[in-house]
Amino acid sequence: MGLELYLDLLSQHCRTVYIFAKKNNIPFEFKRVELFKDSILGRKMPGGNNPGHSREGQHCREEFGKVNILKKVPALKDGVFTLAESTAILLYLSRKYNTPDHWYPSDIQKRARVDEYLSWHHTNIRTNAPKTLWIKVLIPLFTGQKLPPEKLQEVMDELAISLKQFEEKFLQDKPFIVGSEISLADLVAIVELMQPVGADCNIFEGWPKLVAWRSQVEEAVRKELFQGAHERILNAQDLRKVQIDPQMKKEMKPLLLKMLK
C-alpha cells in the first residue's frame, strides 16, 4: 500500500502538502476530502442519511475518520502510520523522500530560521488571513447574510500588521525567507496568503516586496503546479452557488458566531 494524502485544495494546509509532494515527485494517492461534505473544520458530518451522499462518499468519510481522529485535513496514511498537521507531514515527507536540502536546510542556523517562521506563522498569518474568506464568502454562504464592511476592515488591519512583521523580520531584503532558495517557510507562507486572494481581497496590493517574493515563489515551485493547486481557492466565489445541507448550517452556526468575535 502506497502513501495516501487526504486533501481538499480549498485548504491552504493541503495545498502546501500537495505542492511539496508534486514538486518533489513523491508518489502518492490523492484521497479527496470535501470539506463542506465530509468534514467541516473537524466536525464529522452524519453518514449516509443525507440525500445526495453516495455510498462511496460515505466510505471515504469513514475511512477518513480512521485516518485522522481530529478529522482535519491534511492527513497522511503511510501503511499503518497516520499523521495529521501539515507541518509534521511536510517534515516527514522531506525526511522520508530525501528532498533537496534547500527545503529544510541541514545548516542548523538556516534550519532554525525555517522553524522560527513555521512556528510564528501559526499565531499570526494563519490566524488572520483565512478570516477574509470566512467573512467574504463562507459566513454569508452559511447564514445567508452579508457582513458589515467594518468586519472585513478589522481583519485586513490585523493582517496588515502581520504582513509588516513578515516583511521586516522574516523576508527583509532577501529573495526568500531563508536566503537565496525557496524553503518550507516560503511554501507555508504563500498558500496562506492566497486564501484572501481567493476571497477577492488583493492583499498583495501596496506591498511590492511581497509581490516580488510571490513571483519568485511561484517560479521556484513552477507556475503550472502553483496554478493547478490554487484553482479551487481562486474559484472560491463559486462556492456561493453550492447548496449547503441544512443540518450542516445548523451545526456550523455557533462556530461561525464565535469566529466573528
Next chain:
Amino acid sequence: MVVELFLDLLSQPCRALFIFAKKNNIPFVFKHVELLKGHHHSEEFGKVNVLKKVPALKDGAFTLAESIAILLYLSRKFNTPDHWYPSDLQKRAQVDEYLSWQHATIREKGCKIFITKVLVPLAGQPFSPETLEEAVEELNSALKQFEEKFLQDKPFIVGNEISLADLVAIVELMQPVGCGCDIFENRPKLAEWRSRVEEAVGKELFQQAHELILNVKNLSTTQLPPELREHVKQFLKT
C-alpha cells in the same frame, strides 16, 4: 561565547526552554526580561528580537525567536539525548505533530485563562466571568483531544520516554494551574502523565521553573503601582 537565553519564567515557552537547557546541562546566561515591567519593549531587547517577545536566543551574532525553533536549535547544537526529538522518522513526526497542533489549542486556551484571570484584573480592568467560563470550556475540549489523540494509553506522548512534546505540553498546562484552575483535578490519566513528566525532568528543576507562575495568584491581589499597571495594559495589547 556562551548562549544567552532571554526569559521570563511567567511565560510558558520560557519555562520549556529553561527546563530543557538545565536538564541537558547546556551552558547559558539567563537574561531576565520582566514582561510585567515592560522590559520586552526596550530598545536593547528589540535588537535581540524585533518581534519583542520572549523567549529569545542569542548565540554570538545569531539571534532566534520562537521557543520551538530555539528548542530544536539547542537539541541539534548540543546533541541532546535522542528521546527529546527522536531520530526515528515516525516518532519524530509524532513530536512535530503535537508541537504544531498545540499552538491554536492548548497554548491559546491556556493563555486566554491566564489573561482573563490574572492579567486583566492586574491591569485594573473588570474581570469577566463569562470570558473565563468560555476559556475553560475551550481548554476542556482541547484536553479531551489531548488525551484521546496524543496521550492515549502511553506513558508519554511519543511512547516510553519524555520528548519535547511532553515538555511543551506540561509548561502550558501549568499556566491554568498557576491561575487557580486545577485542570489535573478529576483527570487521573493526565495527573499520572504529569507525575511522570516531573520525574523525568527532575522534581527540583520542575519546581524551580514553576515557582513564579505558582505564586502568580499573589500578584493578582496586590495593588500594583500605576506605572506597572500601565505596563500590564500595554502587554495585553501586544
